[in-house]
Amino acid sequence: MFRCKSLSVWKVLIVLILSSLVVSSSVYAQKATVTILWRDDPDEVPVLDTLIANFNKTHPKIEVKAIVVPYDEYDPKLFSMWAAGTPPDIFWCAAESGYVDHAIRDMNFTLNTFIERDKKSINLNDFYSAAIEGATFRGDIKGLPFAQAYTAVFYNATLFDNAGIKYPATNWIDKSWTWDKMVEIAKKLTKDINGDGRIDQYGLLDTRDLFEIAWAWGGDMFDADVYKGYPPKKLALDKTKNYNALLKALQERADLLYKHKVSPTPATLQVIEQMGSPLKTGKVGMVISGDWAIWGAMPKNYKWGIAAVPYSVPNIKKVCLYTDPLEIARTSKYINEAWEFVKYLASPSAQKFLIEKTSRISSRRSLRKDYIEKISSFLVNSKRELEEVLDGAFRYCQEDAEHTVFGFYQLQSVWTSETDPLWLGKKQPKEVLDTLIQKVNQTILENLKKISK
Amino acid sequence: MRTNISAISKKEERYFYLFISPWIIGFLIFIIGPIIASLYFSFCNYDVVTPPVWTGLQNYKKLFSDPLFWRALKVTSYYSLLSVPLGIILSLIIAILLNQKIRGLVWFRTIYYVPSVISGVAVSLLWMWIFNPEFGILNFLLWKLFRIHGPAWLMSEEWVIPALIIMSFWGIGGDIVIYLAGLQGIPTELYEAAEIDGANSWKKFINITIPMMSPILLFTLVMGIIGSFQVFTQAYVMTRGGPHYASLFYVLYIYQNAFQFFNMGYASALSWILFIIILLLTLLIFKSSPLWVYYESTRER
Structure with a gap:
């Protein structure tokens, strides 16, 4: 009796397992399932979902599925899926690792032949050249841009009106729009409104990273070939020009906090950031950052504007461009199908939808007018001024070092820690810079040892 | 049959x-x-994506010359050395107070336990507000009550660890419950006999409560040390190891190496060293326990 029962249990189990295998394999046999790894961004995910649904409707043989993970888990998920031998077919530099980190590990498929084959439908010339450069590794195109961001000055026009100050220049070659002038304006915008001895409204928040301010002051932290995908051998700060530029930049940034007192200290910034994106809180007059400062809904109780980044030193301008190229896993089973979807996401129609839903810019030049149309609805600038700002932002730019420099995140975490004492007002720029160079170079050496093996 | x-x-x-x-x-x-x-x-160079390459003892050699390894070890030991004993003393005191026969005791017990129910990221975010040097309630109270300008807490290299130790007392409710159960298990006749012999409260505490509680103290000490060497969430959420490595806890350093810098081999070596450290500390405590832990069942032997 007992024996009989147990046998039947086993039988049922085996039949169930086998039948489910048969059913599932027969369902999937007809379709190529393409997975795309995405980060859990509340603006991006609904757009992606809609685009996937549209694509799946028109491509009966392909089924695209999104795997959405929190930002912090994006890289661990990507790398562990690789380790498990089941990489997502499509991924991008959504978190800390850049496409160069992926390319050096031979993770991404080279798209040159695909792009050549489909050049008519893609129209590579329509993309900003900086954006394509920002997806190129030692001459090979490793991704097709899907998302794009640029650097500019974003400001709270209401605070300018209240202080009776003219809005900053939109023309990038306006010689009168200098760093010193910006600091002057920032001083006027910095206010203790309720008179309790505490500043309630800050003039300026400069969120640029060290390599960006080095660019702005006419120097560079890395040699030129490092941005093309060749691993750094050391920081380029042994060159006097670069060293002096970064030293000056650090001094100027520290002065914003402790001399001019126009920028929030780390402690205050922490509070402001907990209230939301700093510009949107109304606590900051001007922000130098990527255009994420104006992503999503802008509070209606203020007017907003956008301007050119000022000259820190005469005749030199260089800001960061942030391109997000979609990469296809080299080991993907469905490279052709994945390419179809990547092409679709970079297509004018999908890009237009992205602009409409998120007020983000596209890497396609032809869609600039759509973007301007979209953002002019909530900015004080005229369309001509917006055209001017974007013109400069894409002319005086270079792709984000986080995407183009091998092992960038680890280097950045070293210099972020090393500059803490400077932003806390505990150490002087020179002292900080000298140890920083030594520590970052040490890390670079360690990383070199790893890839040489 | x-x-x-x-x-x-x-x-x-x-x-x-x-x-x-x-x-x-x-x-x-x-x-x-x-x-x-x-x-x-731990004996390989491994970045998760490309296959591991055997490098022998290299990761372990690197570890001893890595200043951040020593920094992480120092930070963690400092935290452990202060937070564990202070936590034990504080929760024992509160447990003794909660063991008194007064009205509304159930409410007090609930109140002291409630914070332990909330944990992890939520508590970390809450304490970030409390510790904010300019707007936090802690510095506000220090100024209003004592006219003291509070330190920068999480933004200060000197104060970040003391701040996290203070925060660790948030979760002592769990230990309090264990101590309460222990206190209630001490036979009252021991106290009565001591009273007849003329012992005062302090003497009763030292000669009865502490010895009778010592097995429980041993348990919480071991668990406390293991827990304190594995601190991660607070540092990850609140300070990211800063400012200037001042809160670079050991497990955070492992995490950074494993999942942010993709030095999985090195992270594995770090993990094994942590395992050995915790194992040695635990063995040391157990070896020393006959000197200070009293088991009723062994008395007759």
């Missing part, structure tokens, strides 16, 4: 293994497997 029984018991044994197999398989695959794998990786 006899063979029948043994057949049934054999069958039952098989069923035992069948039913426990999910756990055994899970334990082998998800616990033992990774442990062995991490031992292997």
Whole structure:
């Protein structure tokens, strides 16, 4: 009796397992399932979902599925899926690792032949050249841009009106729009409104990273070939020009906090950031950052504007461009199908939808007018001024070092820690810079040892 | 008849293994497997994506010349050395107070336990507000009550660890419950006998409460030390190891190496060193326990 029962249990189990295998394999046999790894961004995910649904409707043989993970888990998920031998077919530099980190590990498929084959439908010339450069590794195109961001000055026009100050220049070659002038304006915008001895409204928040301010002051932290995908051998700060530029930049940034007192200290910034994106809180007059400062809904109780980044030193301008190229896993089973979807996401129609839903810019030049149309609805600038700002932002730019420099995140975490004492007002720029160079170079050496093996 | 029984018991044994197999398989695959794998990786150069390359003892050699390894070890030991004993003393005091016969005791016990229910990221975010040097309630109270300008707490290299130690007292409710159970298990006749002998409260505490509680203290000490060497969430959420490495806890450093810098081999070596440190500390405490832990059951022997 007992024996009989147990046998039947086993039988049922085996039949169930086998039948489910048969059913599932027969369902999937007809379709190529393409997975795309995405980060859990509340603006991006609904757009992606809609685009996937549209694509799946028109491509009966392909089924695209999104795997959405929190930002912090994006890289661990990507790398562990690789380790498990089941990489997502499509991924991008959504978190800390850049496409160069992926390319050096031979993770991404080279798209040159695909792009050549489909050049008519893609129209590579329509993309900003900086954006394509920002997806190129030692001459090979490793991704097709899907998302794009640029650097500019974003400001709270209401605070300018209240202080009776003219809005900053939109023309990038306006010689009168200098760093010193910006600091002057920032001083006027910095206010203790309720008179309790505490500043309630800050003039300026400069969120640029060290390599960006080095660019702005006419120097560079890395040699030129490092941005093309060749691993750094050391920081380029042994060159006097670069060293002096970064030293000056650090001094100027520290002065914003402790001399001019126009920028929030780390402690205050922490509070402001907990209230939301700093510009949107109304606590900051001007922000130098990527255009994420104006992503999503802008509070209606203020007017907003956008301007050119000022000259820190005469005749030199260089800001960061942030391109997000979609990469296809080299080991993907469905490279052709994945390419179809990547092409679709970079297509004018999908890009237009992205602009409409998120007020983000596209890497396609032809869609600039759509973007301007979209953002002019909530900015004080005229369309001509917006055209001017974007013109400069894409002319005086270079792709984000986080995407183009091998092992960038680890280097950045070293210099972020090393500059803490400077932003806390505990150490002087020179002292900080000298140890920083030594520590970052040490890390670079360690990383070199790893890839040489 | 006899063979029948043994057949049934054999069958039952098989069923035992069948039913426990999910756990055994899970334990082998998800616990033992990774442990062995991490031992292997600790001798390799491994970035997760490309296959591991055997490098012998290199990761362990690097570890001893890595200033951040020593920094992380120092930060963690400092935290552990202060937070564990202070936590034990504080929760024992509160447990003794909660063991008094007063009105509304149930409410007090609930109130002291409630914070332990909330944990992890939520508590970290809450304390970030409390510790904010300019707008936080802690510095506000220090100024209003004592006219003291509070330190920068999480933004200060000197104060970040003391701040996190203060925060760790948030979770002492769990220990309080264990101590309360222990206190209630002490026979009242011991106290009565001591009172007849003329012992005062302090003497009763030292000569009865502490010895009777010592097995429980041993347990919480061991768990506390293991827990304090594994601090991660607070540092990850609140300080990211800063400012200037001042809160670079050991496990945070492992995490950074494993999942942010993709030095999985080095992270594995770090993990094995942590395992050895915790093992040695635990052994040391257990070895020393006959000197200070009192077990009633061993008294007759």
